[in-house]
Amino acid sequence: FTLFTSRGLLFCLSFGQIRYSVPEEMRKGSVIGNVAQDLGLDLKRLRAGRARIVTGENAHYAELKTDKGILAVNERIDREELCRDLTPCSFSFEVILENPIELHRITVEVLDINDHAPVFPNKEKPISFEISESAAPGASFALQSAEDLDEGQNALQRYTLSPNDYFELKQITNQDGSKSVEMLLQKPLDREQHAHLHLKLIAVDGGTPQKSGTVNIEVTVLDANDNKPYFSQSVYKASVPENTVKGTSIIKVLATDADSGSNALITYSVFNIKGSVSNVFSIDENNGIIYVTGHIDYEKQTKYELRVEGKDRGGLTGISKAVIDVIDVNDNAPTIHVMSFSSAVSEDALPGTTIAVLKVRDADSEKNGEIKCSIDKSLPFKITSSMTDYYNLVSEQQLDRETVSEYNITITAADFGSPSLSSSTELHLKISDVNDNAPIFEKSKYIAYMQENNSPGLPIFTLSAHDSDWGQNARITYLLEEKHISGSPISTLLSLNSETGVVSAVRSFDFEQIKQIEFVVKAQDGGSPPLSSNVSVNIQIQDQNDNPPQVLYPVQTAGSVVAEMVPRSADVGYLVTKVVAVDVDSGQNAWLSYKLQKATDRALFEVGSQNGEIRTVRQVTEKDLLKQRLTVIVEDNGQPSRSATVIVNVAVADSFPEVLSEFSDFPHDKDYNDNLTFYLVLALAVVSFLFITCLVVIISVKIYRWRQSRILYHSSLPVIPYYPPRYSDTLGTGTLPHTYNYEVCRTTDSRKSDCKFGRAGSQNVLIMDASSTGTMQRMESEKSILDEPDSPLEVTGACGQSSVPGPDCWLCGG
DSSP: OEEEETTEEEEEEEEEEEEEEEETTOOTTOEEEEHHHHHTOOHHHHHHTTOEEEEOTTGGGEEEETTTTEEEEOSOOOHHHHHTTOSSEEEEEEEEETTTEEEEEEEEEEEOOSOOOOBOTTTTSOEEEEEETTOOTTOEEEEOOOBOOOOGGGSEEEEEEOOOSSEEEEEEEOTTSOEEEEEEEOSOOOTTTOSEEEEEEEEEEOOSSOOEEEEEEEEEEESOOOOOOEESOSEEEEEEETTOOTTOEEEEOOEEOSOOGGGGOEEEEEEOOOTTGGGTEEEOTTTOEEEEOSOOOTTTOSEEEEEEEEEETTSOEEEEEEEEEEEOOOOOOOEEEEEEEOSEEETTOOTTOEEEEEEEEOSSOHHHHOEEEEOOTTSSEEEEEEETTEEEEEEOSOOOTTTOSEEEEEEEEEESOSSOOEEEEEEEEEEEOOOOOOOEESSSEEEEEEESSOOTTOEEEEOOEEOSSOGGGGOOEEEEOOOEETTEEGGGTEEEOTTTOEEEESSOOOTTTOSEEEEEEEEEOSOSSOOEEEEEEEEEEEOOSOOOOEEEESOOOSSEEEEEEEOTTOOTTOEEEEOEEEOSSOGGGGOEEEEEEEESOTTTEEEOTTTOEEEESSOOOTTSOSEEEEEEEEEESSSSOOEEEEEEEEEEOSSHHHHHTTGGGSOOOHHHHHHHHHHHHHHHHHHHHHHHHHHHHHHHHHHHHHHHHOOOOTTOOOOEEOOOTTOSOTTSSSSOOGGGOOBOEEOTTGGGOOEEEOOOOOOSEEEEETTOSSHHHHHHHHHHHHHSTTOTTOOTTOBOOOOOSSOOEEEOOO
8 A cells, every 4th residue: 555645755665475486395496486476576676675575484494585586495494304294385475566555475385295204203212012822813903103294295194014914003093194003913923832922014015216214013923821911091182281390290191001920010111202202201111100201392202103102011001192292482572673664754744554564573472462452542553453463553643743743652562471471663753744624513413402493593502622733723714514404494493603602593493393403514624725623513402281181082073963872781890981192292191081070979980090981880680770971071181181081871771762862962062053943044045046047948948949849758757846745844943854855756657767775884883863763763654764665765866875874875866
């Protein structure tokens, strides 16, 4: 990446990584790879940038020739010495160039060649066995494993045994990939024929050409000893800290033999020790305790595997394995190397600008090798990791020379060991000055509250910002960013004083319409170019109790009575009805409670204060009045409280006829009836006027046609009104009660049409006109008239109107 400032190129840092593969044992000066070509650099860039190898534990194996742009072998590379058992084997180092700085990691993988033959430990000393002639065929005898420092195909591949009549080999591949071998007895030994057997064990690798190693096997045949030692565990595991004092006991192995006497005496030995660990551990041949006899260093080897043999006096052996893990001790402190450092940086450098590049390493492992780089938290810098072992010192926030003109930065690298080890280095950094201060609000977000129904022009709250600059650059102007809320510009709702930052309400607000107003205010200084910053503002409109409850059920009608029917057999707690109300306010202003304000019989009904359910509180008796009138008040929880009332009419009866004759006495709205009468008279007058006008027009047309044609047209007689018999009001008013008021007319050919009347669809709630009497009797008489086949109502062109809210009525005319 490349960083620029107002004065030009400040710092450039590039990263690259390439990988080469070379066989081991190459001569000094052999070419590993063309670095210039692989990195896309020319030779002039290598020389001008003073390209060099800077770090790497094994960097001395390679040499960078800048005049040719190649990487060459500096000294002989022995893969087995470099990596031991690790595979694949490689070493890495970094190449750095300057002006601008470029850092490239190069990894060289060392390939194995077949330069080692399999080797048996103590190959000059033969492997000795004393085997009883009573040993059964199939008995196994563990042999020493050979070690081949090569890897892959060049490593140990197989074992062979010199031809004989008694033994064959069994090769075993262990879980870790190593190969061990056992000698199996094929047929019983005969001491009288062969008291000693001389064999050779050959280990062969897979290289080209193949290499091998041999060891002699001496077998002494003894008399009967038919039990071999058995270890209590197949694998013994132990852990030992590095730098453990010599002579420290680590673990004890134990083998037992079922024989008795001298055949049960077991001696312990350790064999098949990898690498140089033969000088690190030893075992007491009598008690099986393994001791530390050399120096243990975790950084050199982390695990040791020992093959433990227990042999009895009869020559039978048992094999076990001891795995010893080395525990790392925090004995290495981190090291800090400053790879690159810019001693001056401009204060307008963007956050994330790299100030220095450091390489920090710790030779320990795990927690002891984990490193945390830190600096003083009060400094506007931070440490980031860019590559393995590499850290960058970068700016974390905008720098301000007016506040701090220079910094002394102490970088501390500490590991996570116990106790922790650390090291530090100090860098002195100067800040170059530019004009970089913008206005800053006192809060990151403003939240204000105001009551609804406020007065227009009321100040709500004040915004405040400050600028660290001075003079014109510190003069702040507040601007309200344009925004539409509910389709209206923000300026029609709020106003902002550009000098003082006071936010005021332009109009009164209603919580039920607007609950909150969110907008952005910008503070801009007077600099050139001006700098500004924004802040989010949220004004919460708070609810007032300005809406009374609204009753949804029961619906209050003006001209008819709604009655809930309660049978006289109703039990205690019988649900009569439920008052349902809502409040458009919110919070506690919308919490509703129900109370029974008035009642014909308070001892008969109660109202649930929370749910508005009207239930009976005792058994209904014959003495209870048929008509019950309840007044329920619904109150909200506001301050002050608002309320609404609803009247519920209840009929205590078991049948409809019993109720109908009594409900005419319920009080009703006189004004509503007066208005209804007025509207009916007005409608009748308008209809009569239109009817007479149409009649005059029709008669005029008929007379004109008669005069023209002088032919009588019998089928076009004028329409005359017709009123069915028995439809006159017995009270002498001339019309039916408004609930069953019909107007019927027909022509001379009305026999061809149909007239249909629907029946009532609901009987649960009684709805009737309180001013009518004898309603049921009239309904029965009218129904009998309508059911007669020759009734005058069966006419074409009949028209009807009904105010009964339940039955459906169809009157169809031809």
